[in-house]
Amino acid sequence: MRTLILAAVSVTFLASGSAAFAVEQTEGNVTSVNATTGTLTLQGGATYHFANGRQLLGIVPGELVGVAHQGNEGIGAYNPDPAE
DSSP states (O other), rough: OHHHHHHHHOOOOOOOHHHHOOEEEEEEEEEEEETTTTTTTTTTSSSSSSSSSSGGGTOOOEEEEEEEEETTTEEEEEEEEOOO
């Protein structure tokens, strides 16, 4: 029984690790942003929902941003061209 539990835990651990690699990055111009609700919409209609809307403070419509996300869940927003 202990071996079965160890195998199940190992599979769960490996599955959670593969999900961490599923993070994608997208760049686009902001059409709307709402830090209160944690919502960011890019030109083209892609909308991302951030658990921590404070990450969106300072982002304004028309600005070019990069978004790290898993599906529609926003993980982080960043300046895709930090040299500027």
